[in-house]
Amino acid sequence: MKLNKIFKNILLVVFAGIMLSACATKKVTNQMQGDVYTGKDTVEYLASGVPDRVFFATNESVLTTASRETLRKQAGWLRKNSKINVVLEGHADERGTREYNLALGERRANAAKDYLMTYGISGNRISVISYGKERPVDSGSNPLAWSKNRRSVTVKAN
Amino acid sequence: MKKTKLYILAVLFIMIPKTSFGLIEVDITRGNLNPLPIAVSPLFVESKSVKEFQNLLKKENIGEDISSVVENNLKSSGLFNPLKKEAFLQKPDIAHLKPRFEDWSLIKAQALITGEVKFENDKLRVEFRLWDVLAGKEMMALAFTTVPDNWRRVGHIITDKVYQRLTGEKGYFDTRIIYVSEEGPKTKRVKKLAIMDQDGYNTKYLTLGNELVLTPRFNPTNQMVTYLSYFKNLPRVYLLDIETGVQEVVGDFPGMTFAPRFSPDGKKIIMSFAKDGNSEIYTMDLENRIVEKITNHPSIDTSPSFSPDGKYICFNSDRSGYQQIYVMKSDGSKVKRISFGNGLYGTPVWSPRGDLIAFTKLHKGKFYIGVMRVDGSGERLLTENYYQEAPSWSPNGRVLIFYRETKSDSEGKGFSAKLWSIDLTGYNERLVDTKTDASDPSWSSLLSE
The missing domain is CATH 3.40.50.10070 (TolB, N-terminal domain)
Structure with missing residues (x-):
């Protein structure tokens, strides 16, 4: 009994610790949520209200809620403009080895491609290219600059 | 593949064999504080x-x-x-x-x-x-x-x-370094393939800078180079004959190929091919053009490097969730993770002596160049810095060359990329002179062998 109680307390403490550390990393500023860029600084528009890019967390290729919303807008725009093809350009920040970042950029661009396809855009209209860390938009060496560089950008191909 | 062209015409005049008894010996296995x-x-x-x-x-x-x-x-x-x-x-x-x-x-x-x-x-x-x-x-x-x-x-x-x-060990001075010469702002960096003597002299540029080029690596006879080029905006592995300047795409892949290296016999190129968000390792035989898929895993598998006997391959994979170093047999079987320390591990490269693997490690915002034994034991970090990666071994396995980048301010000022070398002992860290900024160095074998 006693042991069980101690065990429970330990679990509680550990759990609280995890919660705290999770909170510590999920810092929300006006331009970043966690370390995903949420600002508008570098964003361009494919059409009015259709942002051209989505952003990723460090080492991640998971689409955030905001990214999915952006991609749904892109899918809507692509459905209306069925003659337009796009290139998805995947990028990584400068804090990773060059070769791994090439693969990571490709994975990010494909995450965006898959999402566009689930919203009815044919894979034939989408090509993918990774630039790894070779083409940053922000040349600063700081977390905000890196968050702007971890991106997949949808570019008109024709 | 051609044999190394020897420039030395007549060799060996007199070589008096003598017992080394009592004569000077220099120990290169320790940091030498008394040169x-x-x-x-x-x-x-x-x-x-x-x-x-x-x-x-x-x-x-x-x-x-x-x-x-x-x-x-x-x-x-x-x-x-x-x-x-x-x-x-x-x-x-x-x-x-x-x-x-x-x-x-x-x-x-x-x-x-x-x-x-x-x-x-x-x-x-x-x-x-x-x-x-x-x-x-x-x-x-x-x-x-x-x-x-x-x-x-x-x-x-x-x-x-x-x-x-x-x-008592072979030298590494009659050698060349192939690297990527870099110029211009970070957002529009112009990159060219460059080759120079090990001491920084006789720099020659092999490409003009019209397209992005990355990660050049010599073949064992130093006449061919394999590298990644974004020619026509299609990132593919290329093969370049240094003397003739003839270039060709390696294989016919429907997507990005990258991270190329030669096999130790020079007959194959090993590289990654990325498709649908998944990078796998492939080899292509340069004589019969046969392509083989070596890894099969829905994660990133890249940066492959053969052991000097050609029997094993070390590579980089995030199949555990994060970048780690793995070793497998050259047919892709018996995959085994070997890096277990804190942090992320990348760019494994097998020592020419066969006993060590050099790597880049990222831990708590710092980058390290280190070595471990091929079973993952005996990890030793040689140098810590803000950013550095991509070690390449000297042909005698005693020195590593790599590149290092400096931090830039919010305008991108203060950025530089330079080549550095360090002894396996962790001593004797030196800036390697290059005419421009430089990255992705690859060390040739001895030219006069």
């Missing part, structure tokens, strides 16, 4: 040859120039301390015939290099000797002939022979 004092006497230029070399090479005293190549090499190894020439008491020609050992030991030299250069049948002929000053004995004598334009290589070959005689 061996060595005197490099300027090579004596035979009087009839002086004019010829002046006309041909525009050098007043080619003997002095060659000996400074030797001195710089010896100094950069960190194992030797070349003494100042002003202190030398004996003239080069006399010293080469019969050194007065008392004079050389007076200036604290423990070893002495002497020599003579001649212009003979349109060729440069050099002969040199290595002396043990304290024992009062000749340790080595060697002569060879080459085309006069190759005079810097003469200095590198002399250094390799002296290094080998004194350390």
